[in-house]
Structure formats: C-alpha cells, structure tokens
C-alpha cells in the first residue's frame with residue numbers, strides 16, 4: 115500500500131466547496147427562522163440616555179426588539195480558552211446596561227420575519243446618547259495604563275523595575291527574563307535602541323461571523339462560524355445558564371478565522387436569547403463594518419527594542435518593552451485581559467545571556483483586541499528583526515551572518531534543548547534560493563533604471579503546540595471491503611483538516627483515502643481543541659495514529675500490515691476505538707518545541723512616488739514533517755501574503771474625535787489583492803519532530819506571517835536608505 119502522507123493530495127472537500135454544497139453557518143435553512151439585525155452604538159464612549167423602540171416594534175414583520183432594558187438575564191461568560199469554559203469576545207455580556215465602551219457596541223437586536231424587515235426596523239430604533247471624548251490612541255495621556263498581572267493562562271514572572279524612557283513602565287510583566295540586562299547594556303560596545311509601532315490589524319476572514327440558534331425541548335443548537343465548537347458550547351451554556359450537555363454547536367465548514375472566531379461573539383448569545391424567547395430559530399449575521407467594529411483584532415502596538423552587542427555582532431543584551439491596547443475596563447473581570455505574547459519570542463530567538471522584558475496595556479475605547487494569526491510572533495518579529503537589521507547595518511555585518519552568529523543552539527535563559535531545530539539550514543537554503551550572495555549591502559546601490567531595488571531578510575518562528583484532541587476511528591465492513599470514519603469536533607476552517615485527517619487515517623489503516631470519511635466541527639463528536647495555534651494537525655494526527663494502533667492490537671494486525679483483511683476475517687460488522695492526544699504548549703520538562711524559518715524579500719521602490727512593489731519572496735521553514743505538500747504551500751504562502759499586508763497595507767484607523775473606525779470595510783481597509791502579490795517561493799526542511807508526535811508534524815498555519823514585515827522594512831531600507839519603524843509602510847513614509 116503506497117503511503118499517502120507526503121504526497122500532494124487535493125482537498126477531499128473541494129468538490130463540495132466549488133459546487134456550493136459545503137454548508138457554512140449562515141446557510142442553514144430552518145423552518146420558521148426569523149432574522150436578527152444588530153444595532154450598533156454611534157458613539158465610542160458614554161451612555162445610552164434614551165432608546166425608543168416603538169417605531170421599530172410597529173414596523174412590518176418585527177417580532178422582537180431586545181435592548182438592555184428588556185433583554186433579561188444572561189449568565190457571565192468565563193475567560194478560559196478550553197472547552198470546559200469557553201471565552202467571550204467582549205467580556206461583558208451583550209446589552210448588559212447603558213454603558214457604551216466602543217463604537218458599534220450592540221445596543222439593540224431587532225428580529226423580524228425577513229432580513230429586509232429587520233434591516234428596515236433596525237433603522238427605526240432611536241437612541242439618544244450622552245457622549246464622552248473617547249480614548250483612541252496608544253499615546254493618549256488620558257488613557258489608563260496598566261501592567262497585566264497574568265496573561266494567557268500561562269504563568270509569567272511579575273517584576274518591578276524602575277521607570278526609564280517614555281514607553282517604560284514601573285510595573286512589569288516579564289517573560290523569561292535572565293541575566294543582568296541593564297548592566298550588560300551599559301557595558302555593551304554597540305547599542306541599538308528604537309521603537310517600532312503597528313496599528314490595529316484585523317483578521318478579515320472572508321466569511322463574516324454568523325450564528326443561527328434554535329431551541330428544541332430545552333436543547334440549544336447553534337450553527338456558528340467558529341473555529342472552536344467546544345469553547346463556543348461552553349460559553350453559550352454559561353450565558354444561557356443551561357448545562358453544556360444541552361447545547362450543541364455545529365460548524366462543519368468555516369470561511370476563515372485566523373483567531374477571530376475562537377471566542378464567542380455577542381451576536382451568537384443574542385441569537386440564542388431571541389430564539390428562546392420567540393420559540394423559533396433566529397439567525398444573526400454581522401455586516402462587514404460590524405465585523406471590523408465588534409470583533410477582536412490584533413492590538414495596536416509600540417515595541418521598544420534595545421540591543422547591546424559586541425563589535426562582532428554577538429548579542430550581549432536584549433530589552434523588549436511592549437505596549438499594546440486593551441479595552442476600557444468598566445467592570446469586567448481582569449482575568450479576561452488580552453496580553454499579546456510578544457516576549458515569548460524575543461526571549462528565545464537568539465543566544466543572548468541577558469534579557470529583560472516588560473508589557474504595558476493602554477485602555478482604549480475600541481473593541482477588545484485578541485488573537486490574530488501568529489499572535490505575539492507577528493508583532494515581535496516585526497520589531498526584533500527590524501532591530502537586528504539596524505544592528506547589521508551599524509556594524510557592517512551581513513544580515514544573514516548576524517543571525518548565524520547569534521544562533522541559539524538551546525533555549526537561552528534556561529538552556530533547555532529544542533526537540534528539532536534546523537534554522538541554520540533555513541538560512542542556507544533560503545539565501546541560496548534567493549541569490550542573497552549577489553546582494554550589494556550599500557543602501558540605494560541596486561537599481562533597475564530609476565527603480566531602487568532592496569533585499570531584506572528576517573527570521574521566522576512559531577511554537578509547536580498540541581492542544582489536545584479525541585478522535586474516534588470506526589471501521590466497517592461494506593460489500594466485501596471496509597470503510598473507515600474518523601470523527602472529531604475540531605474545525606476545518608480552510609486549512610485542510612478534512613484532507614489531512616483522511617490521509618493520516620489512510621496510512622494508519624492501510625486503506626486508500628477514498629475509503630475514509632471524515633466528520634468534523636460538531637460538539638456531538640469527540641471533543642477537540644480549537645483550530646488555532648497551528649495545533650490541530652499535530653493534535654488530531656497523533657490521536658488517529660493511537661486509535662489505529664489500538665484497533666490493530668485488538669485485531670492482532672501487525673503495524674505495517676493492511677487492516678482490511680483482518681476486519682473482514684474477524685467477522686465483526688464494525689470495530690471502533692477512541693484515542694486522545696495530550697496537551698503540549700510549546701514545551702515539556704525536557705524539550706522545547708519550536709518551528710523556525712528564514713524569509714527573504716525583494717522590493718522595488720519608485721523613488722518619486724514612494725510606491726513599493728514586492729517583486730519576490732523566498733521562505734524556507736523548519737516545521738517538522740509536511741503531511742500534505744499542497745496544503746503546506748497554501749498555508750505558508752498564505753501566511754506570507756498576510757505578512758505583506760501587515761507590512762504595506764493594513765491598519766484600522768479610528769476617528770480621533772468620535773472614535774469610530776473610519777476604514778472599517780473592505781473598501782477602506784486594504785488587504786493584498788492578487789495584483790499586490792509577487793511570486794512566492796516557499797519550501798521546507800521536512801525534518802520530522804518525532805519527540806513531538808509519532809508523525810513528527812509541528813503545524814504551519816501561522817509561521818508564514820512571521821518575519822515578513824521586518825524583511826520588507828529592511829528591504830525598503832536597503833533600497834532607499836529610509837528606515838521605516840511604523841507600520842504600514844505606506845508611500846508617504848518614504849516621501850519626506
């Protein structure tokens with residue numbers, strides 16, 4: 115039986131998708147379904163002084179108008195990230211009271227027989243506000259500044275240190291600090307000390323957030339666009355104050371998410387509430403502007419990086435102070451804080467004996483920030499890798515050579531070994547494929563006519579996570595042959611989980627892929643972690659291998675023998691086994707699991723217009739074994755496209771007076787389109803990380819974005835001599 119793992123394999127769900135038979139959340143047609151339209155606040159800070167729903171209630175087709183005055187009781191949604199607690203996008207329940215904390219915050223839900231009737235009536239809801247000047251910028255001196263006490267459920271060391279420069283703070287969350295950073299910086303022959311900023315960045319998934327809720331005999335069923343049915347079930351059960359066993363969340367297909375669909379949105383809670391009150395199904399779909407205003411985003415940030423080095427470029431100290439935005443507090447539990455984990459990366463990326471970090475939150479009148487693709491790494495690598503390029507320029511050392519000299523063979527600080535690290539090979543192969551040896555290091559020296567050419571590079575990284583999955587494997591006799599069904603609640607959000615599950619099961623059982631059925635995205639299936647943290651392939655594949663092993667043992671089939679004959683010979687109509695993979699969050703007692711890569715970028719800059727075109731990108735990644743090369747290319751190149759958007763285009767802007775998003779739709783919020791995207795050449799080392807799981811796979815959903823923004827900024831500097839430290843690198847930043 116030829117093995118299918120490692121073979122380029124087309125998506126087994128492709129036909130359903132292109133023929134419109136893949137059901138997304140908003141597409142369920144339930145009998146008697148009503149349509150809910152959310153009304154958003156038109157101020158960003160203040161109170162609802164009066165809300166008049168009379169006209170809306172009288173409008174044709176309207177069956178319910180919910181506001182904070184009549185919405186009734188909701189339970190508190192906890193803040194956890196696991197399937198026993200769930201997490202809320204906005205930590206305050208929807209329509210909690212008359213407080214408005216961000217523009218677009220829901221102030222009413224209008225439900226009618228048809229969508230058009232609900233849209234019409236939503237415009238008739240009359241709200242009078244008492245408006246306060248909103249807090250909209252990280253550097254607003256009125257905005258409360260706090261040091262988070264804990265983040266992400268990961269224990270962090272809390273330290274106090276003396277305030278230093280403008281962005282420094284007096285109470286720090288420090289992550290993996292080691293050595294004497296201040297002493298080493300004072301003594302370092304060379305220092306580089308700059309602040310790098312970035313605006314709020316949105317996940318911009320193609321499918322808007324949507325939920326259809328229905329109740330039958332006290333059981334709630336929600337069709338939801340979620341990357342985490344288990345978490346959503348727990349959160350909705352808490353909000354509705356019913357046992358989790360009475361809630362089912364269904365998400366067989368999800369149109370992209372990138373972190374924005376981990377937590378449960380107020381739209382889903384209100385759909386469930388309205389459906390219960392009305393005794394009929396209710397569907398609520400966010401408009402695109404509502405997605406921008408009321409769904410989480412990568413926080414605006416300012417990161418100050420201070421590097422101390424010797425004349426040979428060897429790092430002696432790294433300081434990393436991060437400031438990110440948070441939502442004004444207003445009484446929500448502070449264990450529901452979101453702290454972008456930037457320091458997880460800076461503490462381990464390079465061999466450096468002295469390291470110090472700090473994090474500060476600035477509370478603003480904008481939706482609470484949260485998970486967005488490579489949360490932490492995408493921002494940290496923007497700042498740290500830019501600073502490394504500045505250090506390379508200062509010392510006249512080639513940027514790749516500088517990274518090699520600072521390569522960390524073990525994790526700095528504690529000396530814990532990496533399970534499998536091939537970063538040096540990524541530098542070598544990437545440089546080779548890109549032609550880096552031809553680079554003239556002098557800024558502005560490489561030209562094509564009037565066009566300036568710049569080459570930049572950066573290190574990429576993302577941890578190896580396994581957040582746990584239970585998989586059921588059922589093998590049945592069918593007309594003299596056998597078929598297998600693999601079931602788990604994990605979601606295929608576009609990353610190709612259906613296919614890789616089928617491939618893994620096919621190899622584990624010695625059956626062709628065509629005989630494997632896959633069931634995903636339903637809380638009725640065995641529980642599974644979120645499709646997030648690039649973890650699902652590793653989590654699910656491990657459990658499939660274990661479940662298949664269990665079946666083999668039971669039927670006495672040798673590990674490499676095909677399974678079908680044994681099932682047929684056993685006389686059983688069906689055999690079934692379940693297995694659960696354990697949780698590994700980046701490390702065990704013994705080993706650190708971390709992916710790495712190197713990304714190289716060529717930009718072409720028109721010096722008169724400041725126009726930047728990315729001409730080509732080469733990325734080489736060490737992500738463990740690659741199970742499906744087609745999906746791997748998709749994921750890695752897709753991540754690079756994200757990085758190009760972060761570098762050149764993206765940023766949610768808020769009106770400084772009224773605090774509303776001023777480019778909160780797909781006309782105003784720029785993301786890369788095909789014309790912006792050059793040839794992207796991604797490759798991988800394909801070294802299995804067998805300490806991580808039996809297949810040696812580490813996942814690759816997020817690493818592709820990391821490093822790209824710094825590589826672009828470094829390439830722009832190489833082309834023009836202009837160092838841009840504020841994202842996005844828009845043309846006006848080059849015209850000064």
Ligand code: MOS
Nearest residue numbers: 373486487646647
């Ligand atoms: Mo991802 S930001 O862990 O969905």
